[in-house]
Amino acid sequence: MTSFSEDVYFATVTELNARLLKKEFSATELARAFLARLEKLGPRYNALALLLRRSALEQAKRADDEIKRHRLRGPLQGIPFGAKDLLSVAGQPTSWGARPYAGQVFTHTATALHKLERTGAVLIGKLAMIELAGGGGYRWAAASLTGPCLNPWDTTRWAGGSSSGSAAAVAAGLVCFALGSETWGSIVTPSAYCGITGLRPTYGLVSRYGAMALSWTMDKIGPMCRSAEDCGLVLKVIAGGDWQDPGSAGKSFYYAPDTVPPLKELRVGFAPVDFEEWAEPAARPDFLKALETLRGLGVQMKEASLPDYPYSAVASLIIDTEGSAAFEDLIASGKVEELADAKQIAGLKAGLDVPAKDYLRAMRIRRLIQQDLRRLFAEVDLLVSPARFGPANKITEPLDRPRTERPRPQRRGLSELGAAGNLAGLPALVLPCGFADGLPIAIQLVGRPFSENTLLAVGRRFQQVTDWHRRRPPVPSE
Amino acid sequence: MQLTRREAMVLVSAGPGAARQQAPKLTEETPAQLLENARNRLRRNIEALSKVKLPASAEPAFQFRAS
Numbered sequence: 001m002t003s004f005s006e007d008v009y010f011a012t013v014t015e016l017n018a019r020l021l022k023k024e025f026s027a028t029e030l031a032r033a034f035l036a037r038l039e040k041l042g043p044r045y046n047a048l049a050l051l052l053r054r055s056a057l058e059q060a061k062r063a064d065d066e067i068k069r070h071r072l073r074g075p076l077q078g079i080p081f082g083a084k085d086l087l088s089v090a091g092q093p094t095s096w097g098a099r100p101y102a103g104q105v106f107t108h109t110a111t112a113l114h115k116l117e118r119t120g121a122v123l124i125g126k127l128a129m130i131e132l133a134g135g136g137g138y139r140w141a142a143a144s145l146t147g148p149c150l151n152p153w154d155t156t157r158w159a160g161g162s163s164s165g166s167a168a169a170v171a172a173g174l175v176c177f178a179l180g181s182e183t184w185g186s187i188v189t190p191s192a193y194c195g196i197t198g199l200r201p202t203y204g205l206v207s208r209y210g211a212m213a214l215s216w217t218m219d220k221i222g223p224m225c226r227s228a229e230d231c232g233l234v235l236k237v238i239a240g241g242d243w244q245d246p247g248s249a250g251k252s253f254y255y256a257p258d259t260v261p262p263l264k265e266l267r268v269g270f271a272p273v274d275f276e277e278w279a280e281p282a283a284r285p286d287f288l289k290a291l292e293t294l295r296g297l298g299v300q301m302k303e304a305s306l307p308d309y310p311y312s313a314v315a316s317l318i319i320d321t322e323g324s325a326a327f328e329d330l331i332a333s334g335k336v337e338e339l340a341d342a343k344q345i346a347g348l349k350a351g352l353d354v355p356a357k358d359y360l361r362a363m364r365i366r367r368l369i370q371q372d373l374r375r376l377f378a379e380v381d382l383l384v385s386p387a388r389f390g391p392a393n394k395i396t397e398p399l400d401r402p403r404t405e406r407p408r409p410q411r412r413g414l415s416e417l418g419a420a421g422n423l424a425g426l427p428a429l430v431l432p433c434g435f436a437d438g439l440p441i442a443i444q445l446v447g448r449p450f451s452e453n454t455l456l457a458v459g460r461r462f463q464q465v466t467d468w469h470r471r472r473p474p475v476p477s478e
Numbered sequence: 479m480q481l482t483r484r485e486a487m488v489l490v491s492a493g494p495g496a497a498r499q500q501a502p503k504l505t506e507e508t509p510a511q512l513l514e515n516a517r518n519r520l521r522r523n524i525e526a527l528s529k530v531k532l533p534a535s536a537e538p539a540f541q542f543r544a545s
Contacts, residue, residue, distance in 0.1 A: 217540055313526035350516035358524045363538035365530050
């Protein structure tokens with residue numbers, strides 16, 4: 001088998017594509033190398049759900065044949081990638097990270113994966129996830145069929161969830177990019193904890209057909225990559241209307257970061273309290289440097305805060321209610337008891353009892369939140385805050401308890417931007433911005449619906465003047 | 479709850495099988511207590527929502543499109 005240097009495993013989509021077109025190596029050689037690496041190292045991080053060797057090699061051969069005939073399908077042609085095991089691949093097991101669904105096989109392939117296949121990308125494996133994407137709420141990193149997903153930067157730490165394996169695999173150079181999903185934090189958190197660039201698209205931009213449903217009104221599929229540029233390239237392929245997804249916005253996405261207004265015209269909202277008080281002390285220096293870097297790009301920084309709503313309570317109630325309804329059969333059958341996390345079992349059961357009037361109240365407040373955020377986005381073009389206030393948890397730490405005994409800051413700032421952004425279906429881009437206690441930390445940019453190009457333009461510029469996204473964890477030799 | 483060094487090492491190194499077996503033991507409460515806690519959390523969330531003033535014109539944030 002052709003031997004590759006580490007540079008290949010940590011290359012971006014555009015870099016790998018250029019080398020494929022220059023015939024430095026074939027897509028088949030590349031796929032074989034990534035398959036071997038994912039098979040060997042994936043289990044060390046509990047990041048691998050299923051290796052797809054045969055179909056990957058067939059797809060890679062098709063890419064080679066087409067490249068030979070100059071039938072070029074774009075920068076993803078021949079690029080090895082992975083997908084969260086919440087997305088179905090026809091004829092292959094899709095476990096949703098949960099024991100009751102181990103061995104579940106669908107006859108259809110998720111639209112997002114089908115689109116990637118058509119563009120010549122090579123799916124080499126399904127990646128681990130928190131069981132049922134964390135619906136019901138979980139306490140332990142071990143809430144997964146594949147065990148606690150370990151962070152490549154420090155294997156005593158968690159990779160984050162629920163798109164755990166997607167983040168760990170990209171960070172460790174086991175795939176070039178991955179697909180994840182977010183209902184509330186499931187792309188943002190693992191991307192931040194593993195030091196990769198993740199994009200949560202606007203609700204409805206990417207079809208969820210073939211994806212596990214946790215919350216019909218909040219689920220999104222998005223790319224987890226090495227750079228903002230790669231996120232744009234992947235999003236361009238997977239976005240688009242789909243009649244098979246009732247939540248589809250019917251919109252396409254064309255990656256065109258150069259068409260957004262000059263950065264000096266962009267107004268970026270931030271809350272100093274997020275960086276100075278909400279952030280953990282060890283993370284503050286690099287968070288503050290990231291703010292300065294953004295300012296240095298020429299954008300107009302402007303203080304901002306979120307309108308006063310109980311964002312987390314609203315998001316929790318909606319997800320609890322929809323999630324329990326989605327898994328009603330699992331709960332009624334008693335198989336819910338096979339889940340790994342006892343807190344999650346209890347949460348799913350309890351969610352069945354939410355009165356309709358309270359769910360509707362949450363959805364009505366959500367409408368007000370959407371309207372008020374629209375007003376906020378008349379004053380700023382995007383918001384920036386820490387993606388998480390500190391680095392990854394230890395895998396033995398309970399995730400539902402405060403990590404420190406620091407007093408809660410008096411001012412809210414943008415501290416609930418995660419809940420607010422998901423409730424309003426807003427896009428978010430996670431950009432690695434430094435380290436705390438030797439672990440990656442990241443900022444998030446959040447924009448108006450369908451403003452992905454603006455986020456990506458700022459992100460791309462940020463990554464032209466920083467190299468945090470280029471840092472590599474100490475991956476063991478194969 | 480603190481884990482012993484040994485318990486932590488087992489959890490980290492033994493992989494999926496260990497994770498499945500270890501996770502339930504790591505929980506302090508009984509299933510009945512966990513269910514009660516989950517219900518209490520829902521009640522607290524519902525209470526927080528009840529404090530928001532809602533105009534009658536505020537429609538729920540989902541759409542139905544005839545097609």
